[in-house]
Amino acid sequence: MRVLDKPLVVSGELAWLGGDRLERRVDTPMKETSTIADGEVTQEREGKKPRSFSLKRAPQLKVLLDSFVALLAGDPSRLGESFEIALGRDADRWQLTLTPRDPRIAKQIAAIHVYGSGKVPRCMRMDESDGDTSIDLLGELATKMPAEPTREGLIAQCGGAM
């Protein structure tokens, strides 16, 4: 956490619209919808003009999109194009560690960890190379977000999903 002194919590809905289209809707603390479609990222915020930029300007976002879509579509070969994949299993639970193959991406994203059980991914953690971490608690785990989250607590909670 290089710029903030406590974790930033946002909640909302992540929807895969099929193909390379992803919608990320944030409900709190502010209303915002980001859409990734046709190589363009569009950000719409309440009371603001929509902003958009080309996905090509943000290669790390492209990687994220790839990983989401491949994961949601269950496409291991596509995942393998961009990442080294390591899979750990413990009975019903599993952990997927994705390390970017492109060195330029790796400068910004160290690894993405996906935790899940059965057929359901439950948490996604992205370790940025500068030491920051972003964590997506998915599905029912999202309801268990503590009121005053700490970085360590969240990491444990996410990993605990395994």
Place this chain on the structure above:
Amino acid sequence: MKGARLGILVAWLAALAALGAIVATQLKVGTDLRSFMPAPTTPDQKLLMDQVGEGPGSRLLLVAIDGGDDAAKAALSRGLAAALRKEAAFTQVVNGDFDLGMLDTRLMPYRFLLSPTLDTQALDEDYLADQLQQRLDDLGSPAATLLKGLLPRDPTLETLKLAERWTPARSPEVREGVWFSSRGEALLLAQTRGAGFDPGAQDEAIGRLRAAFAALPDSAGSHLTISGPGYFTVVVNAQTRDQADWIGRISTIGFIVLMLAAYRSVSSLLFGALPVATGALAGIAVMTLCFSEVHGITLAFGFTLLGVAQEYPIRLLSHRRAGESAVASVKGLWPLLLTAIASACIAYLAFYASGVGGLKQLAVFTITGLLAAGFTTRYALPYLLPERARDVADTPGLARFRGWLDALPRPRWLPIPVAAAAVAMLAFAPGPFWQNDLSALTPLPRDLLMTDARLRGELGAPDVRYLLVVQAPTADGVLAASAKLEPRLREQVAAKTLDGFELPSIYLPDLATQRARQAKLPDRATLDAALDGALDGMPFRKDLFAPFVDDVETARGAPLLTPDVFARSPLGQRLAAMLVPRGDHWVGLSALSGVHDASAIAAAVASAGANARLLDLKDASESLVAEYRTRILHALLAATLLLLVTITLALRSVRRAWHVLAPMTLATFLVLAVERVVGIPISLFHLVALILAAGLGLHYALFFERDTGDPAEQRRTLHATVVCVISALLVFGMLAWSSIPVLRAIGLTVSLGVAFHFCLSILMAPHARQDRLH
């Protein structure tokens, strides 16, 4: 006697070698086309001359890299850009490699003075709170990783606003961090230091570009496509030289065969070449003494025009009687030969009177050359030629040919129908009389033009035809005027009359604007308080924004940014290309891209109230060419009058002068009429060629007019003239088949001219009937 001959030959060759040495050490060949343009008179023409080749658009080379996958092409694009940025031949190289650090770190604090944010906004608590809230939202968005690094120093994202402002309105797609065309080629724009229409400078720049590309690892499997005005200049130049070279080789062989057939003597051929060689070397040597730099075109045209001088040795060789020494025959010929030399010199003097730098050089070269060739033919060549020579009057068939020519009907009224026909043809000829478009003379292969249009469209590269010109007494004045134009041009882009534009003020605001922005920056205490207030309740780390506060403080006290200081930054080159001093004032040059409605843009520019206008380079160049032609025509008129006087004085008879000048004038107009009636518009090159043909025709007429009363001498005259005509047809007839319009214009005009001059001067010769009586 034999020893004396050898002595003269050695002395002559030594003189040639000395001239050659002067030429080899002193000659500096220039290639800038502008020295072949007349001095500009209107402001638009002045700008055009400055801009021909030097405008931002015409110095751009468009480069496409193809072959291999996207990553490989992008790597090559980056490698090439990095290599070219180190080359002195290039002032700017862009490939879409978009870098937020475009603004030098030293200049980072100046972002508050460069960006328009402060014009409408103060750095107060409300604004900062709003900005910080937005940044916090950004951190929770997919764009977080993009912005995180910028945050501490630039929470209001001024650098991004500047980057957006400095990114061309229409830029190609970015893949792997660099520009790509829709066909998947990596694209790159390189601006050369040398002028666009300077083939020498462009050839060197393109050579360096290719070498830099070849030196890149893995470039072997890739293909480099280059386009742009500079590339075309090089291509046209190479093509012209190529064709001129092979045509020249064939003509030379033909000429040697002709000389051997006509005189049956190798020594005549070799010695006969000496006067022209002397003329050429002497001409160049004098030019190097008179001018610091000799233009390449002067040399090419000069050698062509000097072809007239080959007549002098041919006359001497043909007019020798059996048993007569060469010295004796040259003495007999000399008065006429001198008249011929003087009149050719007068005709070429017209070039000097045109007042155009390149043409003045041409005049000096050709007049010196003619005099040197003429006087060596008179005073040196006869002493070298063998004692005995074959009398060409006995050449088989010549007597019959002369007889046939003499038998042709020669009505006295002949000039009237010929003149009437010429006038009629000129009156009813299709199309425009004059060719004003210089580019029509340098056509490019269609596929090259299509490639250029495609790449230009993809890159949003500026239009080479239009240029927005802002003038002011100072550089800052230009920036202020340019700032006034900005909103007008934005309206034009919105109205779709224009795709995009660049203005110097986009890169650097004028001092008054900077000062106003600087005055709005809060002092440290005020800013600290505002920031504390804005940060209240936000999760940002304490002291995170210290670099931001420092930058504001620096910007408050910094001296304003002048073009000089800005020019030292990586972006400065772009500004430097747009902001140039011209004598006592400054000029801002802005490239426009995708001009759809020039008159609407011109009106919008005029309405801005700044000293600015839209310059149509095509219009300006056409007016310049028209003016150029007027000068040459005036000079020609003067030369014609002078010629009239000279010939009349030399022949001491108005009637004889008429017999010489009438066929020459008539034939010249006939050439003009025939070219016009087949739809050829007359260009400057046609005019130059007409002058050359007239010079040749004058010689024919002078010699045919000469009444010797000796049928053998008349046969020798015919022999000499036929050899001259055939040699001219060999050289220029070949040029007429060239695919390059400049060469074709010269070749066709001179060939037609030689044929008409020959026919008319023989048919209008006054004493043919008397010959037959002998």
